Each structure stands twice: as C-alpha cells, then as structure tokens.
Amino acid sequence: MKKRYWLFLILLLIVGGAYLLGPRVPEPIYDTALPQVPGNVQAIADQIVAREADLPVREGNAAHVRFYNKMPERTKYAVVYLHGFGASYRDAYPVNYQLADSLKANLFAARWGDHGLKPPHSLVGFTAESAWAEAKEALAIGKALGDKVIILSTSTGGTLAMKLAAEFPDDVYALVNFSPNVKDDMPGAWLLGTPWGEEIATLIGGFDGQRKVDYEEPRADQFFDTSFVASALVDLQVLVKSTMTAEATFNKIKCPILTLYYYKDSFNEDERVEVDVYPKIHIAMATDTMFNELKSLPKPGTHFLGSGIMSEDLAGPLGEALRFIRSI
Numbered sequence: 001m002k003k004r005y006w007l008f009l010i011l012l013l014i015v016g017g018a019y020l021l022g023p024r025v026p027e028p029i030y031d032t033a034l035p036q037v038p039g040n041v042q043a044i045a046d047q048i049v050a051r052e053a054d055l056p057v058r059e060g061n062a063a064h065v066r067f068y069n070k071m072p073e074r075t076k077y078a079v080v081y082l083h084g085f086g087a088s089y090r091d092a093y094p095v096n097y098q099l100a101d102s103l104k105a106n107l108f109a110a111r112w113g114d115h116g117l118k119p120p121h122s123l124v125g126f127t128a129e130s131a132w133a134e135a136k137e138a139l140a141i142g143k144a145l146g147d148k149v150i151i152l153s154t155s156t157g158g159t160l161a162m163k164l165a166a167e168f169p170d171d172v173y174a175l176v177n178f179s180p181n182v183k184d185d186m187p188g189a190w191l192l193g194t195p196w197g198e199e200i201a202t203l204i205g206g207f208d209g210q211r212k213v214d215y216e217e218p219r220a221d222q223f224f225d226t227s228f229v230a231s232a233l234v235d236l237q238v239l240v241k242s243t244m245t246a247e248a249t250f251n252k253i254k255c256p257i258l259t260l261y262y263y264k265d266s267f268n269e270d271e272r273v274e275v276d277v278y279p280k281i282h283i284a285m286a287t288d289t290m291f292n293e294l295k296s297l298p299k300p301g302t303h304f305l306g307s308g309i310m311s312e313d314l315a316g317p318l319g320e321a322l323r324f325i326r327s328i
Helices: 002-020 041-053 095-102 128-145 156-167 189-193 197-205 232-243 275-284 315-327
Strands: 064-066 075-082 106-109 146-154 174-178 210-212 227-229 257-265 292-297
Touching: 041 064, 041 128, 075 095, 075 128, 075 156, 095 106, 095 315, 106 128, 128 146, 128 156, 128 232, 146 156, 156 174, 156 232, 156 257, 174 315, 257 275, 257 315, 275 292, 292 315
Parallel strands: 075 106, 075 146, 146 174, 174 257, 257 292
Antiparallel strands: 064 106, 210 227
C-alpha cells in the first residue's frame, strides 16, 4: 500500500512539474513611446490607403480615415475607433460613424492585430505587443486628426483603449467603451493563459491550426474573422491578463470614461465577456466620479452594441455616448 502511495505521489510530481515547466508565452513589454506620423492629415489618410492596399485585406475591412464633411483638415474632436478581437470596424458600425458625424469629428477606424485579412493570414501577426504598437499608432493618428482624442472601442479594443488612457493621460480626452474585454466569459478560456496554452490552442484549432467561428447573422462573415490562427487565442489571454489589473491600468486612468454593456437580466446578458467585473474596475480608476460612468443597456441583445449586423438597438448606445461626451 505504501509503495502504491509513493508511486502515485512521484507520478503526480512528475506530471505537475511537466505542467509548470511547460512552454509559456513571454511576458509582453509595453513600450510607451508614440510613433511618428505625418503632420498633414491628407498624407496620413493616403499612407493608410497605400499600406492597406499592399495586404490581403478582405473587402470592406481596411483601416481608414474618414474626414468630417470630406474636408481634409483638423477638427476639434477626433474619434479613434478600436474594434474587438476577431472583428473589424463594422462591429460598431454605423454607431462609430454616427458618433463622429454628430461631434463634427474626423474618424480613424483602425485595423489592428492582422484582423480582417483573408485566410490563412487572419491574425497571424497578432501578439500583445503588436496589438499595443498598433493601438499607439492609432492614438498618434488621432492626435494628428483633431485637438481632442476620443477613443471609442468594442470588446478587446476596450482593453487597448484603457491601456492607452493609462499610459498617455494627456493625449486621451475621453473613453467610450462598448463591452470592454476585462475578463473573458468563455468557458475554459483561462487555460489558454497557462503553461501549454499554445498546445491547447492547437488542439482547439484542429489539423490545420485554424480556429473556425460561425455566425448566424447575414453579412457577418464578411466583417468578422471566421477562420484565424488558433494560437492567437493564447496571445489574446496574454494581452488581457497583463493589462487588465488595477496596478497596470485602472489606477492610472484619469480621463472621463463611459462603459456601456448589454444586460437585461441574468438570462439575457453579454455572453462573451464577464460584465460583473465592471463596477470593480470603475471604482479603481482615478477619474473624477462625475465623469466615471457605467451603464447597462437592456435592448441590444448582443456583445456588439453598435453593430448594425448584430445589435437590436443602435439608438441607445449612440444616444448614451453623445450625452456623455457633451457633458464633459
């Protein structure tokens, strides 16, 4: 009996040691130097068009500058839109366009993390560090387009937006987050952030290493990534885990912030991210309480509040965003 016990204990130690010593994604380093962008707003727009044309971007998914009234000149406000993981700017369209137009603002619709590319290229270059670098570029472009930068975001775009506000408090005028990804609500997602996470992701991806996602909504396949490299799921967890803490981000946020999310009741709520953590992160922020707002919306019926493809209520998110911006 004792011999069996010791054999079991030794086996347990071997398995546990192999798990703990398993391969890990290196801890990301978030550089805080903003990149240089052209000073001329038309030159910025042209540069983005040329860069996107050289890549296998799916039709309608490209990053772009949208000038207010089609006039290539700076505006009082500039809206930077950061989409979510596995998506494009269409995960909040038309609300992102409507918000910019209502504020008479130029808009930069970013495309970060190799999203929006034709398979098998989708998300191939996505890492926490590459996503951060592209988010910083988006902020730099926003600063060139307008005097006050408002970052509108959805899901993991909100992860990046809050990190930008924390690291560049003088450059971000306000945040409007739709369903920010602070903690994934998908079952078993935490396993991807553990040792052997990439191996687990490979199993999820199957033989070709591609993660397949099906959408019921018409047109979703064009604007959401339905096939992407499965290892990107690991990098997503690394990004969220390394940034969505009080010390790394929330305690350093000082700008006005509005977070909106879908919640009707315990049976009808956002199923992609954990919304119960939102009150805690807002309390941790250094933003004046007058301009620190968290509000649930009962009608959208989806994680993608501002998307005409997904949401059942576009007026609610737009109205709340405009009310908030005009109040600060």
